[in-house]
Amino acid sequence: xxxxxxxxxxxxxxxxxxxxxxxxxxxxxxxxxxxxxxxxxxxxxxxxxxxxxxxxxxxxxxxxxxxxxxxxxxxxxxxxxxxxxxxxx
Numbered sequence: 001x002x003x004x005x006x007x008x009x010x011x012x013x014x015x016x017x018x019x020x021x022x023x024x025x026x027x028x029x030x031x032x033x034x035x036x037x038x039x040x041x042x043x044x045x046x047x048x049x050x051x052x053x054x055x056x057x058x059x060x061x062x063x064x065x066x067x068x069x070x071x072x073x074x075x076x077x078x079x080x081x082x083x084x085x086x087x088x089x
Contacts, residue, residue, distance in 0.1 A: 028088055039088055040080075047080030 028039040054075055058065065065071050 040084060043080050043083040043087070044076075046083060047076050047078075050079040051076045 029036045032042075051072055055072060
């Protein structure tokens with residue numbers, strides 16, 4: 001390879017890596033009893049609590065879930081991601 005081609009390739013590689021790293025920033029965290037927890041962990045815990053509440057409501061209404069192995073983890077993910085997007089965009 002010639003020198004200009006290597007230089008062009010290195011500039012393109014640098015630009016691509018900067019594009020991939022541009023969204024890396026300080027992650028939001030919460031101070032809970034003196035210890036900092038990442039916001040995604042707090043959203044996951046609240047998502048689990050919301051899923052437990054939804055399961056209780058579904059059981060009270062006597063709704064039959066065909067595939068609970070897929071339904072409840074999906075509900076947890078839905079609640080977690082919705083809270084993350086709603087609060088931290």
